[in-house]
Amino acid sequence: MILNRLQLVREEMRHSNLDFLLITDPSNRQWISGFTGSSGIVLISKQTAYIATDSRYWIQVEQQSPDFELVKIAGATTSIATELIEKISDASNFGYEPENLTMKQYQDYTKIISSMTWKNTPNFIAAPSIINKLRMSKDSGELTSLIKAVEIADAGMNHAFQIIQPGMTEKTLAWEIQKNVIENGADSLSFNTIVAGGERGALPHARPLNIALANKTGVVIDMGVKVNGYCSDLTRTFFLGTPTDKFKKVYDVVLTAQMMAIERIEVGMTGAEAHEIAASVIAEMGYGNYFGHGLGHGVGIDVHEAPRLSPASDTILENGHVFTIEPGIYLPGWGGVRIEDQCLMEAGKVRSLTKSPKLDLEIGVIND
Numbered sequence: 001m002i003l004n005r006l007q008l009v010r011e012e013m014r015h016s017n018l019d020f021l022l023i024t025d026p027s028n029r030q031w032i033s034g035f036t037g038s039s040g041i042v043l044i045s046k047q048t049a050y051i052a053t054d055s056r057y058w059i060q061v062e063q064q065s066p067d068f069e070l071v072k073i074a075g076a077t078t079s080i081a082t083e084l085i086e087k088i089s090d091a092s093n094f095g096y097e098p099e100n101l102t103m104k105q106y107q108d109y110t111k112i113i114s115s116m117t118w119k120n121t122p123n124f125i126a127a128p129s130i131i132n133k134l135r136m137s138k139d140s141g142e143l144t145s146l147i148k149a150v151e152i153a154d155a156g157m158n159h160a161f162q163i164i165q166p167g168m169t170e171k172t173l174a175w176e177i178q179k180n181v182i183e184n185g186a187d188s189l190s191f192n193t194i195v196a197g198g199e200r201g202a203l204p205h206a207r208p209l210n211i212a213l214a215n216k217t218g219v220v221i222d223m224g225v226k227v228n229g230y231c232s233d234l235t236r237t238f239f240l241g242t243p244t245d246k247f248k249k250v251y252d253v254v255l256t257a258q259m260m261a262i263e264r265i266e267v268g269m270t271g272a273e274a275h276e277i278a279a280s281v282i283a284e285m286g287y288g289n290y291f292g293h294g295l296g297h298g299v300g301i302d303v304h305e306a307p308r309l310s311p312a313s314d315t316i317l318e319n320g321h322v323f324t325i326e327p328g329i330y331l332p333g334w335g336g337v338r339i340e341d342q343c344l345m346e347a348g349k350v351r352s353l354t355k356s357p358k359l360d361l362e363i364g365v366i367n368d
Contacts, residue, residue: 001141002067005032005134006049012130013044019092020045021127022084022109025100027301028131033065036229042068043084050087052080081109088113091120095127129306136298136306137320142230143344146299146322149186149232150342150353152225156181157236157356166215166240170195170208177223186225190232190303194222201237201335204293204328216241218335224303231303233324234354235340247337250287250329254337255358257281257327261295262341265325267348271313278327279311287329296324299342321345322353 009032013021023029023042030036032044033051037060040053051061052071061070071087073080088094096109113124138146159180164173174193181189196206198217206220213219217240224233237254239247257278265274275295282291294310299322307315307323317323326340341354 001139002032002034002065006044006067008134009044009130010046012128012134013046013095016095016128016130017093018095018125018127020088020094020122021130022094022096022101023131024105025097025131027305028097028100028135030229030301031135032131033068035061035065035068037061041080041084043087045087048087050084052084081105081112085109085112085116088122090118090122092122094122094124096124097129097131098126099129099132132306135300136315137318138300138322138344139320142300143322145228145230146232146342147353149190149225149227149230150234151355152181152184152186152227153223153232153234154354154356155184156223156225157221157234160221161236161238161357164213164219164238164240167212169210169212170197170200171210173213173219173221174208177221181223181225186227187229188226190224190226194220194235196220196336197240199333199335201337202330202332204330204336204338213240216244218247218337220336220338222338222340229301231299231301233299233303233326233340233342234356235326235328235338236356236358237337237339246334250331250337253282253285253287254327254329254339258325258339258341261325261327262343262350262352265317265345265350267317267319267345269317271307271309271315271317272311274309274317275311275313278325282327282329290329290331291327292330293328296326296340296343298323317345319345319348325350325352 021044029042037057043050049068050071051068054073071083156177160177174195195208197213197219200206201220219238222235261278264277278295296309298305298307328338330336341352343350343352
């Protein structure tokens with residue numbers, strides 16, 4: 001698998017006229033090498049792949065990245081830079097990931113390059129997003145881990161449905177969800193669980209507080225787990241008690257927008273076109289000003305990655321892409337409704353991997 005990924009990266013490097021590619025993003029490093037440690041930098045050439053890290057991870061690299069030549073580092077990050085630059089040849093195009101290199105790191109690398117003796121100084125240039133692009137299409141092994149992560153998240157959400165009740169605090173419910181998913185096989189959470197009751201549901205990324213959930217209000221729960229390094233992401237909105245007419249209306253608009261998007265998104269669309277399917281439904285119902293985020297995002301090693309389904313996204317959706325579809329309406333002083341599924345593009349259409357109930361409003365409501 002890793003050798004195949006190296007081959008794909010080298011093909012992209014050839015198209016971009018790159019002789020060397022420096023990989024500093026931790027998730028990209030994990031994808032290309034298998035190395036899961038917290039510190040390390042990868043350098044790929046046309047013939048060799050290097051991974052440089054300190055003594056804490058030498059054994060781990062040898063176990064996880066047998067196809068890479070280990071460059072043992074004794075000092076700080078600049079030492080890594082020096083060791084790797086020594087692998088670079090004269091007059092080469094030396095690409096770096098501009099999204100993931102700080103100005104300080106860029107200055108360190110350029111300073112080291114300029115201080116060394118070259119016949120013809122290498123060109124240190126911003127590379128296109130080679131690995132981010134390749135990561136969008138998931139292979140069978142990645143899909144196995146992603147689907148398992150979705151299944152555990154589904155079970156966690158169903159557990160929340162069973163135990164939620166008025167008087168329970170947001171923090172308590174979040175803790176019960178997190179405990180459930182870990183006990184059911186999750187390696188970790190993919191992000192901190194969101195539980196937002198009542199008017200706090202209008203905060204898309206609310207942090208659970210030690211406040212009681214009130215009867216006759218909505219509750220937004222957004223959660224996800226990691227399995228074998230791959231993430232899930234799932235949101236449901238419940239109602240404590242018999243739902244009000246306003247809740248029914250808002251919920252129906254969000255659910256309709258999501259179902260339309262799942263039905264109509266297809267291969268060849270841009271992320272912007274996919275977003276517009278749901279956004280137009282919400283706007284037609286008078287809530288366009290209250291849906292302010294993108295329709296979805298890719299999910300993989302990172303819980304938020306490419307492709308983006310948003311008004312500015314020109315990414316073409318392809319088979320093998322895994323992304324969320326999560327329209328929402330957020331009304332200040334009242335609350336919010338968000339419904340999120342994790343989906344796979346296959347055979348030209350969208351298939352929802354998420355199975356948590358949502359299609360019958362009464363399923364998404366805690367009755368009196």
